[in-house]
Amino acid sequence: MGGSLDKLKDHELIEKFLQTQDTSYFNLLYRRYAAKVYSKCISMLKDEARAQDAVQDIFAKLFLNLHKFNKKARLSTWIYAITYNHCIDQIRRHHKDIIQFGDNVEDPDPIAEDVQEVHDKVLLEMELDRLEAVLDAIPPDDKVILLMKYQDGMQIKEIAEALDKTESAVKMKIKRAKAKAHKAYVKLFGDFLR
């Protein structure tokens, strides 16, 4: 049975699971996505125990909302959106006073006043250890939006749906996140991104 199940596409697995309630279908979904979800949780939460708890909660959420999944969308996009939102919630709970999540264009953040255009190429070709340090130095909501765009290859529309924002707000947020990454890079490594 295992071999034939492996060939099923994600949306076919979901359909089978919803029809039969056979947990082996859900187990296969877990095996397909657990590694990615876990590594995302670690990179966001920076703690293995918290990341494991988060994975458990995320798959429970997935199980409870599987019937709402839009078959036209990619399952990976949906799972990653749940993962990022869950991690942001967790971080928020830990640092309620520091983090402000929202795209508020009128946010009095000094970067918003003078957003420098940072070319994608600069970010996409950065050395891995430097990229990791830069991503850890910017606020989690900015990190999430950059990961969604450049790591998961999500479209602006998909990011907007995942974060419940408008497309223009997402575009602005990406621009600002890139500017913050640039600022963090300069602060950490001294030289300018070119």
Place this chain on the structure above:
Amino acid sequence: MPQNSFKRLAEEKEKEYVPPPELEQRVMAQIYLLQIMGKAVELYMPQLVQMLFQMMGHSVHHIGEMFSQKEPIHPPSRSKRTAKKNKSK
């Protein structure tokens, strides 16, 4: 085509942090539990609602009657209210 740094970073992290096998057991145990709870609610909810209504002194037929009220209660229309005002003046 070489992958971008973000994707390479994700790959490295995936190799570095593999989910422990006991996590799969934890997740699947929770899924079984949620499934059982869902089935229990599905099975016993109607009886529970019936029991609650009976405790309140209603019969099950009462529930149907409550939802099939012929005339919904609406606030008086504006014209009626203004007519009342004029009358009082």
